[in-house]
Amino acid sequence: MSDSPAPANAGAAVIIVAAGRGRRAGGELPKQWRDLGGRKVLARTLDAFAGLGPICLVLHPDEIGRYPEIEAAADLVVPGGAERALSVRAGLEALADRPPARVLIHDAARPLVPRGVIEAVITALDHNLAAAPGLAVTDALWRVADGAVVDAPSREGLARAQTPQGFDFAAILAAHRAHDGPPAADDVAVARAAGLAVAVVAGHENNVKITGPEDFSRAERILGCDMDVRTGNGFDVHAFEPGESLWLCGVEIAHDRGLKGHSDADVGMHALTDAIYGAMAHGDIGQHFPPSDPQWKGARSEVFLSHAADLARVEGFAITHCDVTLICERPKIGPHAEKMRAELARIMQIEPGRVSVKATTSERLGFPGREEGIAAIATATLVKA
Structure with missing residues (x-):
């Protein structure tokens, strides 16, 4: 495992995780293949990272070759696994033969990530082994049971996690190879389980994750599609x-x-x-x-x-x-x-x-x-x- 951050201006590879089924978003197609403002969600996600470094696209095995014009925007296309962590691991292993100094791991379901957020993560890797964007929690929080509020935990110090999450490549590859606990929510969880400190940079409200049908409407409003x-x-x-x-x-x-x-x-x-x-x-x-x-x-x-x-x-x-x-x-x-x-x-x-x-x-x-x-x-x- 690397014990120091990648040097300033080192190249960054990108892993786009797009192997999920995304059925909660509704529709006949997984969310990454649905239209958003006249273009596929995944095409917009790939565009957000154009020119930053080699892109490894992780797809469901059944969908490789389905949209060759979209796959053409990636440098590598590899089959993913049954869980997100397995898909990320597949992308990391595909890059391991020619390992980059650092890597960004991003969910395909966040097609509107601002370039400024991506660049902030890359910059944070100049001095950290791991960095990720987050947004402060501003609403009050409740813990609910049986339809009633049972507690109101403090929101002090809490943040909403976003991607891309950036890492020293060797460090995150070793962390994924060593991870044997329950399925991790994201790569920050894998990194922390391996003892890596994760710096937090400012996220953005437009970096919405498309999960349910209402998220498509929100993303279209951000794009201006409802004009x-x-x-x-x-x-x-x-x-x-x-x-x-x-x-x-x-x-x-x-x-x-x-x-x-x-x-x-x-x-x-x-x-x-x-x-x-x-x-x-x-x-x-x-x-x-x-x-x-x-x-x-x-x-x-x-x-x-x-x-x-x-x-x-x-x-x-x-x-x-x-x-x-x-x-x-x-x-x-x-x-x-x-x-x-x-x-x-x-x-x-x-x-x-x-x-x-x-x-x-x-x-x-x-x-x-x-x-x-x-x-x-x-x-x-x-x-x-």
Whole structure:
């Protein structure tokens, strides 16, 4: 057994334990093979450890080869045992021919472990033979018998155990080989039975272990899978008319003609306004500001866009991104694009970095190509958490 910690910056192998049946989580498949936000739980777990060192994946013997695209993320795939400790032992023995200085052992059922937690465990191994993440117990504790509280033990000094649990490789391999007691709850228990001191680093609430059906819902909330994401598009066209300037995306541009419309005919802002309304399934500008109503004659289109953005906020949506494409031969949009972005962002009360304005021609085809008018296409993305 090693009697000193691995040197700083020594490599760390990773053992992902995924051989269990996980039936308490419900569903027809073991939990590690179920979908979580459109990806397999195990695929997300493997991603969390990418680039840290060689990965040894421990699977149930019947499932090896079932998902080769997921297994490809591991360097070794070995069959596990009937108990967790036996699966860990199988992974350790598979690494023993070319032993790493240290090893991280992680449950596949914790797919959302933050990288910071992993790195904290690795750093703790610079000065310790064993380290693991834990969270302080903050709720009161009860001991219950026959449906009644019989004691309220102190929570002082208690922590909720998490993984990955990290170890000097030789030390934890020797501990597993020597362990002959009752099944251990985790590898920290095996280490302590062998006399190893285990340092504790800060865990994270997002490092949830998927055990029951409700844990999938919690993990999806952490991933943001319960967000309401909407996308709307808008299209508008305005013809040229005699004039000396025109409005595009909130910016007045000198031109030899103006744009014809009931309002200021800002074709770009109209398309964007319709995109926001569309994302919320709230119709279009014409329904909110009828052209038959004389009060909107010559109105600045800022009124329309501001209304759409305010309505989105009232309904709990954030405008996370919008993109406007102006289709015309002239005027040239490039010199004005940044000012347009800033003006649209001001009106919608969002960051300019969330606004795109660009232009294209129609290669002299159609009414824009004949310079009869300007068209605009816009897309808006709204998110309600």
